[in-house]
Amino acid sequence: MTTEPSSPRTAARAVDLTKIYGKDDTRVVALGGVTVEFAAGAYTAIMGPSGSGKSTLMHCMAALDSSTSGQVYIGDTDLSGLNDKELTRLRRDKIGFVFQAFNLIPTLTAKENITLPLDIAGKSVDKEWFDNVIATVGLGDRLGHKPNQLSGGQQQRVACARALVSKPEIIFADEPTGNLDSRSGTEVLSFLRRSVREFGQTIVMVTHDPNAAAYSDRVLFLADGQIVDEMSDPTAEKVLERMKGFDAVGQQA
């Protein structure tokens, strides 16, 4: 652990966050008043059965979706007061993304994809940092390739490098290993782990895979739009055990 457990700085937090889809008969409560903090420099995994609201929580936190009520803060910025332009800038400057699939622009080379957020912002690339990131991802010889010349794992590592290179406040990863074989998945997860340990990056990852969750510092368990539990220093076995409990609850309901 590199972060102080006591009074860590908060990278992002949600206060009484609710998200309701549809209305009247078709009303679905995806998030029912979630309050949560994500400490800076920590690797948090969000787990839960499908429909638990874990993706919705991440989308709302990441300024990709609007909430019905409640506040979301990235750093000290309250998202609810921002218009589309400001949200775009926030995503560009303060948030990094790694999606499950289709993370790269097919017409750009790996290097261009990595520097995309910086290029969009018109910022210059910090050469030293860039080399550092590239070295960590291990893609040095692949930078000139287009995405279709890269394997799935390599593509995901390029996506991670892209998320890292702009030194965002927080990185959101949505099932980053969902489309990968276990070896490539392991590569990506250890890379994320290393970026937290070595660069002090903050990462929030949604996953349903206990093995992936085991790479994190802390696991949040969501069910029916509520945080029902959390676990520090998880292992795959402990997470799996906890998840089984949910399945039982889910079946009873």
Added chain:
Amino acid sequence: MIRATLKSLAARKLRLAMSAFAIVLGVAFVAGSYVFTDTIDRTFDDIFGGLSSDVVVRPDLPGEADLFAGFATGTTTTIPSDLVDDVAALPGVERADGEVENQSFFVLDTDGDVMTTQGAPGIAVNYHDGANAAGEPVLALVDGELPTGPGQVALDDRTFDRSGYEIGDEVQFVSTGDEPRVSAELVGVVRFGESGSLAGASLSVFETRYAQELFLDGEDAYNRISVTAAGDASPEEVRDEISAMLPGDFEALTGADVDEETASAIEEGLGFFNTFLLVFAAIALFVGVFLILNTFSILVAQRSQEMALYRALGAGRRQVTRSVLLEAFIVGLVGSTLGLALGLGVAQLLKAVFGAFGLELAGGLVLQPRTVIVSYVVGVLVTMVAAFIPARRASRVPPVAAMRDDVGVASESSRRVSLWVGGGLTLLGAGAMALGLFGSVDDAALMVGAGIFAVFIGVALLAPVLAVPVLRVVAGWYPSAFGTVGRLARENALRNPRRTAATASALMIGMALVTAISIVGASANATVDRALDDGVRAQFVVSNAVGQPFSPAVAEQIGQVDGVDEVVSVRMSGGVVDGDQTFLQAFDPVAYSRAADLELVDGTDDLGPGQFLIGEDQAESKGLSVGDTLRLQLPGSDEDIELAGIYAQSPLLVGGVVVSQQTLADGAVPSLDTLLYVIAADGADLASVRAGLDEATADLPTVTVQDQEEYKESSRDQVNQLLYLVYALLGLAVLIAVLGIVNTLALSVMERTREVGLLRAVGLSRRQLRRTIRLESIAIAVLGAVLGVALGLLFGVSLQRAIADDGLEVLSVPGGQLVVFVVLAAVIGVLAAVWPARRAAKLDVLRAITTE
């Protein structure tokens, strides 16, 4: 399979609507031209049908009916009044009415302006109450009374309504007689036929004796006899009876034949308009084919998984092909129907435009079954042909593709075929053009034209290959100027060269035509300019705006203006030379050579009656040398004329046959001037000469005095007016091309929804996204423009070379204009991107990125 096709069709309404729109426009043009010309035909059939009496006797003119009418000169040969009496005395004849008619007697309104539509005749006739073939009177009095003596006139009601005159007023006229200005008291208003429509002409009616004074120098004679058959004698019998007793230089025809002849001459005159519209309909459809082809290609590509699924579920290749073709059939059917409806609208609009210019077409639109059939055949056929290639490609999608994520449908082999065919056609076309230009073939222009067409299609097929290097230049500077946004735009444009090229091809065609036309136009202007600069020494030119001839009295008046040294008159007429209808000019070569460029290379410029001059090239091609003779037929003569001299080729004379004015007069061609060159005396003050000329012609609104600069300007205006009309019509082709770009962009954006979502997620703003799409659109448009302008340059220059000998001697490339075209293309690109860019920017980020 049919149900599945219909369902997928319904699911893609918007995209198909856009490709259907191309068909709609193309078909609308075809249908509109047919409906409009049918309506014109009907109008003239109405006007001239039943106009003539049972039998008409008139001077026998050589050549076709409109040869002399084309110069509005007719003939001075008249029918003596005793011949009218002789005809009337025949047993089969009930009555014979002598008619006096003049086509150049223009009514001036109360403001002193000519009332007829440009180019339409001002008709003057004597009144008689003989009936037409149907036994009805041709003219009906609607107000006042008929003219009964000298100085009285009745006008047709349409002219009267617009003129501002009241009965009892003095009506002003311009005539071609010795007295250019005539006035007469308005005593009545008559209605012509049933509708009263004269298609833009005016009609003035006089008492017979007075009409003879005005138009036949008071001679007791007529221009024509209208004969009414007695009892139950048929027109044909009466015609034959009269023919048997007529002197050789007159002919007798049934009224029905005359009516048909008149109507078809006028319809032929307007027929060019129909051809013109149909040519543009063809261009619109040709461009539309690219749009349809492209749309179907993209739709098929996007549906390849769906197709593969059908195949996996056991659909045969034929069934897949048929399903795409069925889709095309339905789209074609709907497009044709809408196109037909729009075509009716177009025809209605043209009718209104013609009406606004005084050429009213009475009655409703004429929709013939032929129009409907052609519209549907063209619309459906074009769509199905355009969809055939994508359909075949669709059938080749392997069933396994349904299971794979991304499918490349573009087959290498079909691409290679199109390259070979494209390259072959281009080379073939270029060869034909070269042969036409530099070889010795009979019809150089045709050869070049065919070559151009082949190159057109060839280059369109080669476009995917040509597109890449051109795009690298056109969009190459994007990244350095616009950063990542520019790089994305460039890469998107280059991503699918085939699609980009097909989209750009539509614009290429429009641009190539516009460029070629503008080069031909500029060359025409430059040729006229040079001809006038080099060829005309006279300081002033007197002419009529639409080439109507005018009275020689004008020349006389002008000759008396202070400071005028000499007035050189040029007359023009048709004639039949060695059996061919030919354009003749008549002037005194000695006087002419003072006013304009005329240099003899052989023989003499002392041109007497019965002699002619001809240009060098024509003499050579006809194998003529001085002393040779040709047979010249004019309305009143048929004689051999002798070649007196051969003149050096000059653009002003176009190498044509020049005869003396006496020769025309001897041939009973009215002595009217078409053009006057005015030479000022040495040292005369040009401004005061000009003022004198203006004063001398002040009361003749049909005649204009121009100095060299103005004369050039007005010649240029004529060329430019035609150019603008062509541009306006080509604008339609460009509009279709724009739709093509919109369509392609919109479809591409849909294809790239997830990419758009990702870009937005990592921080691309809406504005940046819009700019990306806009830049891609500009790249496509400029690609089309660059290819088009390059082709157009080639075509324009080739055309100019091909017809250099026929009066387009000077090549002029309007460089500035071409640059404007390319810039306009960029603007087009911006406009085409508006809607797809807005659509893309509106995409919800989260939904876009989670799209499957």
